[in-house]
Amino acid sequence: MEKFIITGGNRLNGEINISGAKNAAVAIIPAVVLSDDVCTIENIPDIKDVRLMAEILREMGASVEKLDSSTLRIDPTTIKSPVAPAELATGMRASYYLLGALLGKFNRAEVAMPGGCCFGVRPIDQHLKGFSALGATHEITDAIIKVKADKLAGAHVYLDVVSVGATMNLMLAAVKAEGQTIIENSAKEPHIVDLANFLNSMGADIRGAGTDVIKIRGVKHLGGTVYSIIPDQIEAGTYMAAVAGAGGDVLIKNVIPKHLESITAKLREMGVTVTEYDEAVRVQNDGRLNKCNIKTMPHPGFPTDMQPQITAILTMANGTSIINESVWDSRFRYIDELARMGAQISVDGRLAIVEGIDHLKGAPVKAVDLRAGAAMIIAGLIATGTTVIEDIKHIDRGYEHVVEKLSAVGADIKRVQYPDNTMSNAV
Ligand code: EPZ
Numbered sequence: 001m002e003k004f005i006i007t008g009g010n011r012l013n014g015e016i017n018i019s020g021a022k023n024a025a026v027a028i029i030p031a032v033v034l035s036d037d038v039c040t041i042e043n044i045p046d047i048k049d050v051r052l053m054a055e056i057l058r059e060m061g062a063s064v065e066k067l068d069s070s071t072l073r074i075d076p077t078t079i080k081s082p083v084a085p086a087e088l089a090t091g092m093r094a095s096y097y098l099l100g101a102l103l104g105k106f107n108r109a110e111v112a113m114p115g116g117c118c119f120g121v122r123p124i125d126q127h128l129k130g131f132s133a134l135g136a137t138h139e140i141t142d143a144i145i146k147v148k149a150d151k152l153a154g155a156h157v158y159l160d161v162v163s164v165g166a167t168m169n170l171m172l173a174a175v176k177a178e179g180q181t182i183i184e185n186s187a188k189e190p191h192i193v194d195l196a197n198f199l200n201s202m203g204a205d206i207r208g209a210g211t212d213v214i215k216i217r218g219v220k221h222l223g224g225t226v227y228s229i230i231p232d233q234i235e236a237g238t239y240m241a242a243v244a245g246a247g248g249d250v251l252i253k254n255v256i257p258k259h260l261e262s263i264t265a266k267l268r269e270m271g272v273t274v275t276e277y278d279e280a281v282r283v284q285n286d287g288r289l290n291k292c293n294i295k296t297m298p299h300p301g302f303p304t305d306m307q308p309q310i311t312a313i314l315t316m317a318n319g320t321s322i323i324n325e326s327v328w329d330s331r332f333r334y335i336d337e338l339a340r341m342g343a344q345i346s347v348d349g350r351l352a353i354v355e356g357i358d359h360l361k362g363a364p365v366k367a368v369d370l371r372a373g374a375a376m377i378i379a380g381l382i383a384t385g386t387t388v389i390e391d392i393k394h395i396d397r398g399y400e401h402v403v404e405k406l407s408a409v410g411a412d413i414k415r416v417q418y419p420d421n422t423m424s425n426a427v
Contacts, residue, residue, distance in 0.1 A: 001418045013250060015408075021233065034176065036224075038075045044070050099147055178218050194229060239406075249282070292314060294324065337379075361383055365390070
C-alpha cells in the first residue's frame with residue numbers, strides 16, 4: 001500500500017506543466033473502436049484510468065502500443081467481439097463509453113456496470129434513453145448491461161439532465177447511425193468538444209459540440225487519425241488552487257485559459273492574482289484568501305470536479321464561505337477528513353458552510369475519491385505539520401506525476417510504501 005506524506009507550510013514557486021485531459025482521454029480511447037484504421041493519440045496522461053482503458057481494449061483484441069510517455073497507437077481492427085471484459089470494466093466509470101462505441105461499431109455491446117467515484121446515485125438512464133431513441137434495446141442482468149439494435153437510425157433526443165456521459169455516449173452511438181441525430185440539452189464541457197473534434201478528424205460529421213444542441217449526421221466509415229488531446233482543465237485548476245492556498249508564484253503551462261475562466265474568476269474573488277497568457281496562467285498570492293461562495297454547475301459554470309479543492313483552501317479564508325453542490329447528490333464525504341485537520345465546516349444536504357480558521361493542522365486522512373484526494377493534498381500543503389494521506393489509489397486514477405510536479409515547485413510531498421519506517425516516524 002502507498003501513502004503520501006506532506007509537510008505543509010512551503011510556498012510554491014516555479015512552473016508546472018499540465019498533462020492531457022483525463023475525461024477526454026477516457027472517452028477518446030474507447031472511441032477508437034469505431035475506426036476502420038489505426039489511430040495515434042497524443043498528449044495522453046499517464047494515469048491509472050487511462051492505463052485501465054488501454055488494457056480493456058487490449059483484452060478485447062486491439063493492439064495498443066505506447067510510442068512514448070504520452071502517445072498511444074491503437075489498432076482497433078482486430079477487435080471482433082462487442083463484449084468488454086467485466087472485471088476490468090467495473091474498475092472505472094468511463095467504461096460506459098464502450099457501450100456507445102461498441103454499439104456504434106457492432107450494433108451490439110455488453111459492458112459491466114461501471115465503477116468510479118462514489119457521489120451517491122449515479123444513474124445512466126439518459127444514456128439508455130438515447131440508445132433507445134436510436135433503435136437499440138437494453139437489458140441488465142447480473143450487473144452486465146447489454147444493448148443491441150438491428151440497425152441504428154438517427155433520432156431527436158432531449159436529455160432530461162445535462163449529462164457529460166450521456167452526451168458523449170450518444171455521440172459515439174450516433175456517429176455511424178443512418179441519418180441525422182440531434183442531441184438537445186447536451187453538456188458543453190471542453191472534453192465534449194474534444195471528443196467531437198476527434199471523431200470529426202476520423203471522418204465523422206458532428207456540429208454544435210460546445211453548445212446545447214449537437215447535430216450528428218451519420219457516416220458509413222471512420223478512418224485513422226493522429227490527434228492530440230486537450231490539456232486537463234481540472235488538473236490545472238487543482239494546481240491553481242494549491243498555489244492560491246499555499247501562497248507563491250507559479251506559471252501553469254500547457255493550458256487553455258478559456259477552459260479555466262470560472263476557476264480564475266473565483267480565485268480572483270478570493271484576492272488571488274491570475275494572469276492569462278496564450279497557453280499558460282500565472283497564479284500569484286501572498287495573503288490570506290477572502291471568503292467566497294461557490295455553486296457548482298455544468299460547464300461553463302464552476303466545475304463540480306473543483307469543488308473539494310476549492311473548499312480545502314476556503315477552510316483558511318478570511319470569513320465564512322458557502323459551497324453549493326448542484327451536480328452530485330453526495331460530494332461532501334471528504335469533509336470529515338478536513339475536519340480531522342481542524343476545518344470548521346457544517347454540511348446540510350448539498351450545502352457546506354465553511355468557516356475560515358487561522359490554520360489547519362496536519363493529520364492522518366484518507367482520499368475518499370479522486371478530487372477529494374486532491375483536496376487532501378492541498379489541505380496538507382497549507383496546514384502546519386505533517387499530513388499522511390491514505391487510499392491514494394484514487395488520486396493516481398487522475399493525476400499524472402503529482403508528487404514530482406508539486407516537489408518541483410517547492411512542496412514537501414513524498415510517496416511512501418506502507419509499512420515503512422518513514423511512516424511510523426511521521427504520523
Ligand atoms: C463526468 O461524470 C465526469 N467523469 C465527472 O468527473 C464529473 O464530475 C461529471 O461528468 C460532471 O461534470 C468523466 O468524465 C469520466 P454526468 P458523468 O453524467 O458523465 C445525473 C472526475 O472527478 N445523471 O454529467 O458520470 C447525475 O446523477 C469525475 O474526474 C442522470 O440523472 O456525470 C449527476 O447528478 C468524477 N442520469 C448529473 O446528471 C444519467 O443518465 C451529471 O452527471 C446521467 C447522469
